[in-house]
Amino acid sequence: MESLSLAVRLAIIFSGIFLWVGMLTGVWKYWQIRASAQARAHYYVDIAHRSSLLYAPASLILAVLAYFCIWDATVILICVILNLVFFSFSILSYILHGLLKDTTNQFKQPHQIAAWTLPSWCMSLAMLLLIVAELGGTSVLLLGAIYGLL
Secondary structure, X not given: OOOOOHHHHHHHXXXXXXXXXXXXXXXXXXXXXXXXXXXXXXXXXXXXXXXXXXXXXXXXXXXXXXXXXXXXXXXXXXXXXXXXXXXXXXXXXXXXXXXXXXXXXXXXXXXXXXXXXXOHHHHHHHHHHHHHHHHHHHHHHHHHHHHHHO
């Protein structure tokens, strides 16, 4: 275990956390389906459940890419952390919307979180940062893994 870098270990740990959150939100989703006249959970409860379950294997893929990546350990760690932070932020925002039942479309303007209205630039900036961090971080890891494997 000591031979695994911090980046690889974090990605594996967060994979387990995301799986566990996916299971918990699955129970929440089931509970809402059972209590609903339409046999449906709130839109963002469903999204939180599915996204958690999808980010779990995505985090394992990051662990594998980080393991085979030839770049400096600090660069690899930053790339993994960027992805994990934005994965976590996404899941938490879905859970928040599911708890508050404040929207079925977080991109609908005005952007609402409970009673608060967010300026549209906040959502645009958050999505831009997410795109750059996730695509950029994964691209760096993928390129480093390709060089390491070839």
